[in-house]
Amino acid sequence: MDIFLQQLINGLVLGSVYALVALGYTMVYGILELINFAHGEITMMGAMVALSVIGALALAAPGLPGVLVLGAGLVVAIPVCVALGLLIERVAYRPLRHAPRLAPLITAIGVSIILQNVAMLIWGKQYLPFPAILPQGRHTLYGASITDVQIAILLLATAIMLLLILMVQKTRLGRAMRATAQSRQVASLMGVDVNRVIAATFAIGSALAAVAGVMVSAYYGLAHYYMGFLLGLKAFSAAVLGGIGNLGGAMLGGLLLGLIESFGAGYIGDLTGGFLGSNYQDVFAFFVLIAVLVFRPSGLLGVRVVERA
């Protein structure tokens, strides 16, 4: 029982981070039918920038409360990532808006390689440690344990996702985003400045990525110039699992993938008689991706409403 509950907690925490990153993939895909492969690297940049700020602050003002230091890291990382996302959209994707679909895809991969190398030049190849500034509380719950950091991640991720749903359903910008996703031409006939809506989509996705990057680095206690690759690929798999282009799908897919990984890693040793250990955790995302693409390419929630003539 306790192991089961423990895996459930770990899976939900990890999954809610995947969901935040997956939302960025799915929002951009919903509007542009473009897979922004640089999105994982934006997450990485968020983590690296936040860690630099947090590290510097922790050194300069050791007495400051950890939550404040963390907040400062986020306050810097979010605008940096938003600016980066806007820049990438403007320079790398917008000029290719009417090009064959392969072109922006290749550009996306190019941009992510550039970002990795820029990060490596700035921060080097070593792991950046997350300073011990956060509350280290650990609570016991029916034999499983949950840390303060895990609780904070769960609450923050849930709040952000609820806000996003509200924004997309109820606000003028949200309505413009949905209209643009359904038809760019008709949206522009309604007076929607489609380029601004697309830019806003990149900005929102990048802000979510920044938060997710900080969460991951707080959870694992480190950040690294290459962390965006695996994280991005997993979040992309989660988005495809839920049905790419569908916001609820990205959330569901993220949570499911987190659970699959966590339970998979917990039981893989038993299943293979000890041949494979929990270090094979990362492989599940790719099994999921392949299985979805083979058996249900539209994903779990990716069924389209019938569109009559």
Add this chain to the structure above:
Amino acid sequence: MSALLAINRLSVAYGGIHAVRELSLEVAPGEMVCLIGANGAGKTTTLKAVSGLLAPHGGSVHFDGQSITRLPAHEVARRGLTLVPEGRGVFPRMSVAENLMMGAYARRDRAEIARDLDQVYALLPRLTERRAQLAGLLSGGEQQMLALGRAMMARPRLLLLDEPSMGLAPLMVQAVFDIIRRIAAGGVAVLLIEQNAHLALKTCARGYVLENGTVTLSGPAAELSANPAVRQAYLGD
């Protein structure tokens, strides 16, 4: 007479292919004008260029005395020129009510928007019953009504209609044209494109005949209807 819409020697090309050549046309405030022509004559292309969806190759478009020749579509729309596109273009995964609200997207006058919404529902009772339904699940005729209602929500001064009768049963065509007449009676100018020349000439005061991207004939609708060449080519005599 100062024209509300003045198209002067407009040319539009797709790659190297000229779809519209040196087309000139005018619509006065509150006037109903039709543009008739066979398949591929360049009717849709003309409306797309006027509304900013396509950049013209040459010529000019003036709306209310100001050039809108190379303005992007969202800015043209904000000036009060609204296109109801070929195939209606409703947002299929939005409700009827949300589609109507999208029509008022560029407006900020909340109280007036609410009043216009009531008026649109009064004009289109079929939509009232289906407010909460997804637009993609409406019938073709209902979608056309929704597209017209949504255009009204923008409070346009000029409505561009691209084949509103396309694919509709005769009774529904009548209902749709009834609505168009009532919109025009409210003072909105209309530029109507139709393949159904008989209906178009019966509805509008003036007309233009488009052939291979150029205007070949124009005049009062009654005159065009009596013209032997028009009768033979478009009215099935």
